[in-house]
Amino acid sequence: xxxxxxxxxxxxxxxxxxxxxGIKIDHCLGLLGHSDADVLxxxxxxxxxxxxxxxxxxxxxxxxxxxxxxxxxKVLLREVVALIKGKGYSIGNIDATIxxxxxxxxxxxxxxxxxxxxxMGIGPDQVSIKATTTERLGFTGREEGISAYAVCLxx
Ligand code: MG
Numbered sequence: 001x002x003x004x005x006x007x008x009x010x011x012x013x014x015x016x017x018x019x020x021x022g023i024k025i026d027h028c029l030g031l032l033g034h035s036d037a038d039v040l041x042x043x044x045x046x047x048x049x050x051x052x053x054x055x056x057x058x059x060x061x062x063x064x065x066x067x068x069x070x071x072x073x074k075v076l077l078r079e080v081v082a083l084i085k086g087k088g089y090s091i092g093n094i095d096a097t098i099x100x101x102x103x104x105x106x107x108x109x110x111x112x113x114x115x116x117x118x119x120m121g122i123g124p125d126q127v128s129i130k131a132t133t134t135e136r137l138g139f140t141g142r143e144e145g146i147s148a149y150a151v152c153l154x155x
Contacts, residue, residue, distance in 0.1 A: 004047040006048075008043040009039065009139075009145050010146060011044075011066055012143055016037070021038070021098075021129060022040075022073070030031070030052055037071055038073035041073035042073060042148070048154065091152065093127070093152065094150060097130045097131065098148045099133070100131065105131035113128075
């Protein structure tokens with residue numbers, strides 16, 4: 001068994017859709033990025049790649065590559081799972097935390113779990129997603145961005 005860790009941040013701006021955990025959430029701000037900027041998926045991708053010692057998401061999907069402009073991060077996650085599978089690993093479990101002041105994440109967690117499990121070809125019980133605010137402190141507290149952390153085990 002091997003452990004992996006991932007972390008990501010994206011800026012919140014007006015005029016973008018908010019994609020988080022593979023689903024679109026209704027909110028007045030969205031995350032800015034070259035792809036759909038799904039910060040949770042990106043943290044999970046980095047955790048999986050890290051567990052397999054296969055560098056990071058930016059290495060495999062550079063933000064200078066026009067192929068990934070506006071990319072659905074679910075496609076990247078599916079590709080990452082294929083990459084680690086190619087090295088002989090399967091996913092044990094994932095545990096992730098989203099840090100956001102708004103919107104409230106909890107009502108969306110079950111849908112995110114189901115979506116991400118389906119994309120990774122694992123059961124929803126293997127994907128734990130948690131949410132916290134940062135008590136109005138820092139950039140997440142000021143709603144300038146959203147961050148996400150993820151750890152995983154691969155076997
Ligand atoms: Mg990112």
